[in-house]
Amino acid sequence: MKLSANLQDSFNDQINAELASAYLYLSMAAYFEDENLPGFAHWMRMQNEEETAHAMRFFDHVHDRGGRATLQAIDAPPSDFRNPLDVMERTLAHERKVTALINRMYQISIEESDYAAQVMLHELIIEQVEEEKVAEEIVVHLRIIDGDGSGLLILDGRLGARTPAAATPAAGAN
Numbered sequence: 001m002k003l004s005a006n007l008q009d010s011f012n013d014q015i016n017a018e019l020a021s022a023y024l025y026l027s028m029a030a031y032f033e034d035e036n037l038p039g040f041a042h043w044m045r046m047q048n049e050e051e052t053a054h055a056m057r058f059f060d061h062v063h064d065r066g067g068r069a070t071l072q073a074i075d076a077p078p079s080d081f082r083n084p085l086d087v088m089e090r091t092l093a094h095e096r097k098v099t100a101l102i103n104r105m106y107q108i109s110i111e112e113s114d115y116a117a118q119v120m121l122h123e124l125i126i127e128q129v130e131e132e133k134v135a136e137e138i139v140v141h142l143r144i145i146d147g148d149g150s151g152l153l154i155l156d157g158r159l160g161a162r163t164p165a166a167a168t169p170a171a172g173a174n
Contacts, residue, residue: 001065001114001116002065002066002067003061003062003065003066003067003114003117004112004114006108006112007105007108007109007112007114007117008062008065008067008068010104010105010108011058011061011062011067011069011105011117012058012062012069012070012071012072013072013101014055014058014101014102014105015055015058015059015062015069015071015072016071016072016074017098017101018051018052018054018055018058018098019051019052019055019071019074020074020075020077021047021051021054021094021098022047022048022049022051022052022055023048023074023076023077024077024078024094025044025045025047025048025051025091026044026045026048026077027077027078027079028044028047028077028081028087028090028091029041029042029044029045029048030079031079031080031081031087032044032084032087035084037084037152037156038156038160039155039156039157039158039159039160039161040084040087040155040156040159040160042159042160042162043159043160043162046162046164047091049164050165054124057120057124061116061117061120065116065117078090084142084152085139085142085143088135088138088139088142089139091135091138091139092132092135092136092139095128095131095132095135096132098128098131099125099128099131099132102121102124102125102128103125105117105121106118106121106122106125109121138155138159141155142155
């Protein structure tokens with residue numbers, strides 16, 4: 001079944017959103033590098049890689065279904081942040097925005113009875129649950145730490161231990 005024009009446009013928009021997410025997380029990694037928080041920087045670099053992989057999944061799905069991926073401009077991400085909590089609160093808000101975009105595409109796939117798109121999007125919906133959970137956990141931990149330097153360094157070490165997600169489609173964010 002060929003991908004409908006409506007879903008193709010939606011997938012192309014999502015490719016842009018995923019690449020913009022990757023760019024955002026790379027900017028956040030640069031902030032953490034500058035703040036001498038290599039664990040946080042590592043975590044953000046891993047986010048960058050995951051978002052790029054997501055973009056490629058959408059890209060491949062469009063082409064596998066007889067469509068054409070068309071790339072769009074990516075806006076410059078913010079580069080100034082108040083503190084690690086600010087970065088992670090923005091991360092959580094951003095993940096919630098991405099979840100809403102994927103849910104919208106899933107709704108379109110239901111309306112169009114596009115079962116292949118539904119399966120692909122379902123896997124990403126499951127992954128988004130984990131993405132939001134992990135980001136929210138980090139926000140909560142930063143609020144508990146509340147500026148305590150030793151707590152921040154402990155959390156930095158934990159985030160630095162993050163390994164790449166498994167190769168399964170619905171892999172978690174560690």
